[in-house]
Amino acid sequence: MSALAVSDLKRSFGGIKAVAGVSFDVGVKEIVGIIGPNGSGKSTLFNLLSGTIPPSSGTIRLLDKDVTHQPAYRIARQGLGRTFQIPTPFINMTVRENLLAAAVEGEWRSARSRAEEVLAALEISHIADDLASTLSGGQQRLLEFGRVQMRDPQIILLDEVTAGVNPRLRQIILGRVRDLQERGKTFLVIEHDMELVRTICERIIVMDAGEIVFEGTFEEVARNERVVDAYLGRPET
Amino acid sequence: MRARGANSARLTARSVIPLVVVVVFLATLPLWVDDYWVRVWTGVAMWAGLAASWNIIGGYAGYISFGHVAFFGIGAYATAILMQPGLDWNFFLTLPVGAVVAGVFAFIVGWPTLRLRGAYFAIATWALAEALAQLVNTVDFTGGSFGLSTPGNAETGFFYYAMLIASALIYLIIFAVFERSRFGYKVKAVRDNEAAAQSLGINTTSVKLQAFVMSAALPAVLGGINAYWITFINPQSVLAGDITDQMVVMALVGGLGHLWGPAIGATVLYLSSTWLSANFGSSTGYIAMIGALLALIVLFLPDGLVGLMPRARNMRLVRQMLRLPDRRADPGPDSDTSRERS
Numbered sequence: 064m065s066a067l068a069v070s071d072l073k074r075s076f077g078g079i080k081a082v083a084g085v086s087f088d089v090g091v092k093e094i095v096g097i098i099g100p101n102g103s104g105k106s107t108l109f110n111l112l113s114g115t116i117p118p119s120s121g122t123i124r125l126l127d128k129d130v131t132h133q134p135a136y137r138i139a140r141q142g143l144g145r146t147f148q149i150p151t152p153f154i155n156m157t158v159r160e161n162l163l164a165a166a167v168e169g170e171w172r173s174a175r176s177r178a179e180e181v182l183a184a185l186e187i188s189h190i191a192d193d194l195a196s197t198l199s200g201g202q203q204r205l206l207e208f209g210r211v212q213m214r215d216p217q218i219i220l221l222d223e224v225t226a227g228v229n230p231r232l233r234q235i236i237l238g239r240v241r242d243l244q245e246r247g248k249t250f251l252v253i254e255h256d257m258e259l260v261r262t263i264c265e266r267i268i269v270m271d272a273g274e275i276v277f278e279g280t281f282e283e284v285a286r287n288e289r290v291v292d293a294y295l296g297r298p299e300t
Numbered sequence: 301m302r303a304r305g306a307n308s309a310r311l312t313a314r315s316v317i318p319l320v321v322v323v324v325f326l327a328t329l330p331l332w333v334d335d336y337w338v339r340v341w342t343g344v345a346m347w348a349g350l351a352a353s354w355n356i357i358g359g360y361a362g363y364i365s366f367g368h369v370a371f372f373g374i375g376a377y378a379t380a381i382l383m384q385p386g387l388d389w390n391f392f393l394t395l396p397v398g399a400v401v402a403g404v405f406a407f408i409v410g411w412p413t414l415r416l417r418g419a420y421f422a423i424a425t426w427a428l429a430e431a432l433a434q435l436v437n438t439v440d441f442t443g444g445s446f447g448l449s450t451p452g453n454a455e456t457g458f459f460y461y462a463m464l465i466a467s468a469l470i471y472l473i474i475f476a477v478f479e480r481s482r483f484g485y486k487v488k489a490v491r492d493n494e495a496a497a498q499s500l501g502i503n504t505t506s507v508k509l510q511a512f513v514m515s516a517a518l519p520a521v522l523g524g525i526n527a528y529w530i531t532f533i534n535p536q537s538v539l540a541g542d543i544t545d546q547m548v549v550m551a552l553v554g555g556l557g558h559l560w561g562p563a564i565g566a567t568v569l570y571l572s573s574t575w576l577s578a579n580f581g582s583s584t585g586y587i588a589m590i591g592a593l594l595a596l597i598v599l600f601l602p603d604g605l606v607g608l609m610p611r612a613r614n615m616r617l618v619r620q621m622l623r624l625p626d627r628r629a630d631p632g633p634d635s636d637t638s639r640e641r642s
Contacts (some may be wrong), residue, residue, distance in 0.1 A: 135495070135499055136497075136500075136502055136503045139499055153492035154493075155492055164489040164500065167482045167501075168500065214500055
């Protein structure tokens with residue numbers, strides 16, 4: 064069984080084909096990276112998978128269930144969690160309250176103790192009572208990742224979760240991703256940080272102009288002519 | 301664990317002690333003030349309850365309703381109509397009927413209007429309340445523009461004081477529980493970022509509708525008590541747009557989205573306007589004084605009077621609301637959460 068199976072997924076905005084017929088599978092406990100130049104459709108793909116925007120056509124199967132065209136909250140309840148490229152903290156709540164808000168559709172009685180665990184695991188207990196609006200960009204990303212953990216989804220979509228994050232916070236996030244993978248979670252990760260992609264992703268999907276142009280390991284991606292042309296670029300001769 | 305337990309105890313004490321102080325103050329007030337001040341504080345209690353009810357949809361959910369007078373009016377008319385000779389309902393039984401009718405009305409109008417945002421929602425709710433006032437003006441069973449009298453009653457001023465104070469305190473307790481409840485977190489999450497709330501499994505449409513219904517049912521009870529108190533109602537007295545304006549201003553002045561904000565705002569504004577009109581009411585100049593007071597609060601305390609309280613939360617609700625359209629979910633490519641570089 065695939066954790067996530069996407070078939071011929073398309074989405075257009077007016078005349079722009081943001082996602083133009085994408086198909087791929089992600090296995091359980093796999094960490095798959097999605098890379099591509101700006102405007103290649105990576106984040107639109109995440110929005111389609113999470114139900115934030117509906118696809119024009121194609122199918123999405125989550126843990127063997129068809130979730131195409133379902134609203135975002137139903138897809139979330141079926142086991143998909145995500146972070147956003149621009150962090151979305153609940154700015155009028157404290158860090159702890161943000162975590163509690165993430166548990167409202169799950170097991171509520173244990174929410175407070177789980178929130179303390181997540182705070183400790185992400186090393187943000189010292190800012191638990193701070194308003195989310197006062198956090199740095201990196202801390203907001205960490206908090207959003209913490210909220211996803213409070214949901215305890217089976218499949219986690221991380222959209223540039225380490226962008227603008229200092230090396231210390233980056234290590235915390237990477238360590239947590241590995242922990243969660245060992246506990247059976249599946250990851251789909253958008254990243255521009257190639258070192259991070261090389262370190263944690265078992266497989267990489269390369270997108271360009273809304274299409275998948277290559278799929279393989281980091282070494283295979285690095286050697287592929289089309290990827291080098293589309294994304295990595297060539298030195299001028 | 302011990303530290304957390306101690307923190308929790310301190311938190312509970314911080315919430316409970318002000319409530320106990322307020323209860324003792326209000327319970328003993330009729331013993332040491334004259335009837336005039338009992339009547340003034342009866343008004344304070346009613347406005348505190350109304351502003352706090354409005355705070356559910358305006359402060360906690362972030363939807364500025366300018367039609368909340370409709371729910372107050374529905375409660376008032378439910379009580380007045382059911383107590384008319386021939387029906388002769390007991391006053392206390394009319395209150396839940398008013399709350400249910402207002403809740404159903406809120407559900408029906410909330411379904412389409414809560415899809416709107418910011419100023420559009422405010423205008424839609426204002427228009428609906430105006431339409432209701434015009435409807436009440438034209439139909440017979442409401443007494444039309446002549447209004448309705450409630451049966452004469454022998455209740456003393458203390459009865460209304462006790463009723464409205466009890467309602468306001470019960471509301472405060474409900475809102476204190478709501479703030480920390482699962483539902484309260486859902487409402488606040490939807491307010492702060494609808495797309496993020498959906499990604500956490502929250503059905504935002506349903507949550508907004510529930511908050512709107514809750515926010516509508518409570519003013520209806522106060523409307524019913526008010527109708528019984530003033531013994532005569534018409535559209536000008538219980539469906540006038542300035543009633544909503546006062547709810548909004550009191551909540552804003554006290555502190556939007558705070559438990560104590562609307563009660564503080566209602567107390568300060570009602571008492572100050574009563575004092576100013578009593579001392580400077582020979583001309584309309586006192587209205588300018590109230591305006592100046594409001595301007596000062598808005599300028600120096602944008603988060604409301606609760607900003608003066610120690611450890612008050614410095615929220616960004618007013619700033620958030622002024623920046624329209626806000627950070628709510630928009631499934632288009634230009635929404636905050638989907639304005640992607642990739």
